[in-house]
Amino acid sequence: TQLLEQSPQFLSIQEGENLTVYCNSSSVFSSLQWYRQEPGEGPVLLVTVVTGGEVKKLKRLTFQFGDARKDSSLHITAAQPGDTGLYLCAGLLPNSGGSNYKLTFGKGTLLTVNP
């Protein structure tokens, strides 16, 4: 069972379109991170959201953390071919001891932006 469910799995759009991808769970997270991964490389952090309801913007990317801290969304405005990649969300759960934290990843949304 996947702790974090990302949707859609695949998304192919034309340059200039807007899109939203989702990251959902039944668990409450201390925080949630979004990464982008390009072919042949490791994931690279885009943003961390911590507070329920928080919204962060990174140029044309808008990230939102759900009020209950169980879900998140990423909205891209006027997508460009350079946005192509695998978008991964990762939730931070405290371990049973509470002093160390375990980051768990979703399977990602593979975005292709066609010129």
Place this chain on the structure above:
Amino acid sequence: DAGVIQSPRHEVTEMGQEVTLRCKLISGHNSLFWYRQTMMRGLELLIYFNNNVPIDDSGMPEDRFSAKMPNASFSTLKIQPSEPRDSAVYFCASSLRGGRSPLHFGNGTRLTVT
């Protein structure tokens, strides 16, 4: 800063052989994670270390897998004996303070076991 460095980038081996993957952390980082990525299962956490001590190895598939941190800047992941189902991309990542800090990933080792 050179970032997290993994070697080799690609490894092709026959079933039953021993495989050793290597990772050099970013200087000053004290947490080290090993992940495995496949199409079917995505990124799975295998093990993570804090200050050279293994904190959580619950993701290690079975006894064939072992990981070590002989010092603060270097780690190895060993598979012995390897099996075809171990084929995947293996990533290591380091951070300042566990999962609470951003993870910096290496570019991975693509392992193929035939």
